[in-house]
Amino acid sequence: MNQPESAGQMSATSTTIEFRGGKALSALPIVFFIAWAIFQSGVLAIGDTAGLIAGMLIGLIIGMLFVKGPWKTYADAIFEGMAQPVAVTAIVAWLWAGMFSATLQVGGFVDGLGWLAQVTGVGPTLFPAITFILAGLLATGIGTGYGTVIAFVALFFPAGVALGADPVLMLGAILSGAVFGDNLAPVSDTTIVSAVTQDSDVGGVVASRFKYAITAAILALIAYIVAAGMTPASNIDASARALFAETSNPVGLLHLLSMGTVIFTAIAGRHIIEAISWGLIVAVVLNVVFGLAPGSDMLVFNVPEGSWAAETFSGWPLIATAESASVGGSIYDGAFGFVTLSVLILLVIAGAQIMIRGGGFQAMQDWLLRSVAKTVRSAELTMVTVTAGINAAVTINTAAEIAIAPYIAKIGKKFNINGYRRANILDANTSALGYIFPWSGGVLVAFTQMNELVDVYPWFTQEMVVSPVAAWPWVFHGWLLVFIFLFAAITGFGREYTSDRLSKGANTI
């Protein structure tokens, strides 16, 4: 997302907290959280985001027990972390994208996709590959991988599953598209952070990373076609498929205009909030004008039967009577679905801040420079693996990127690796690892959105929801990006030194 001002907030690397047992103990809250996430979602197969909140809270409390001196500094670091603009940026994207996607859902966009797939004859073998391309294009256009995941899980995922595509492969394709866009989009927050922190210009980093992104994307595309041909069709009930086919309706494709509005507005340089807001307005107007959905499907005030409010406002637009009082509709449901995840993210960012203030990141850099990064090849391998490792640990990838960026700059400059190459190593592995593991933001967002589908479509059952722990092998573009950078570090593919070319933004004294 277009939020460059968030860069640098977490790059302040001064140590303010001392831990019994050394700086490594500052990683305890995050390590505890990851262990909890693996046990909860991997071992016990409980995909409950609120459960992860409990894990992170307990991790933060356990970490505090190891602090030397006043615990106030630890508490301050928690607040400092939770106040990071980068966390709020992600939450805002989820809320807006949630409202937008849910409104397209009630407007029948998925029914339109179903009709299009039937008319064009696209079957389960090609659907994941096409989904990857379209998700990649949307993410590149609007610059937010999270927003793309929300929209595509809400809209393309059910269509693909109903057509018989493997749900896990569909999820992998969507996550891969998000990785592609996060990595390459000029307006992506990770792109901007990678450029700003490595003394480079956004245009230069995008142009120089094209070779890595397109190579991985072509291979991923082939992989999705091959894998879809090899995996069995989804075991969706025949009656569910028939129900989906029955509800297919081309008029839902009017919402291509809503999606086009978001993409066009974002490419025109408007903030993502503005872009999605315009898309939402267009979607609401289309729903009402063309009768795609009544206003009460988008926003409704449910008042209790027999109450004063029911008697007074009965018959008013957007007012309905129900057994209990509540607010509903796509705008409400779309945003509310991400509230739990938003709280979790604030706590995880707090955990990352504890690791920075406790000196964990600094200790890691010192050790790497002293013991591991002794040649340019080992230095680049270190940059790849450390960036990937930190992003695998910290749920929000932009936060992980900001935290690790100063150390990537330091290691790279020791070998005169130029700003573009450093930015590319940083961003590719940041984008990739943010959408692979079960506790990563991209996967959690997808899981949250997927659970909503059960209430939306009568034929979509809980069995079709993909567990977060099942997705990781299928995010082909993410894995390929990491492998390509390991290959590039070993062979020197695409490497540039400061003596070859200076990135715009690097200044001599």
Place this chain on the structure above:
Amino acid sequence: MSLFKTWRFRSNHPTFEAGEEINAYLTTLDADTGRAEARIGDSVLEVSGAKPEQLDKLVMLKVQSFDAQSHRGQAQIID
């Protein structure tokens, strides 16, 4: 720049010509002896004329000599 210009494999040991002017970070500087180096990949240029405040900073260098066998050479800071 062209999207395809950097589709190439770059050596771990870049080479330089005498008289060539390049940009590089000054990667080592001994304040006592004034001995400084710019490490570029796994090649090293010994730099003369460096000031302490230039350590880890980007400087303009003029290469005076370079031995492609040992991957080492001499360079001078250009003011």
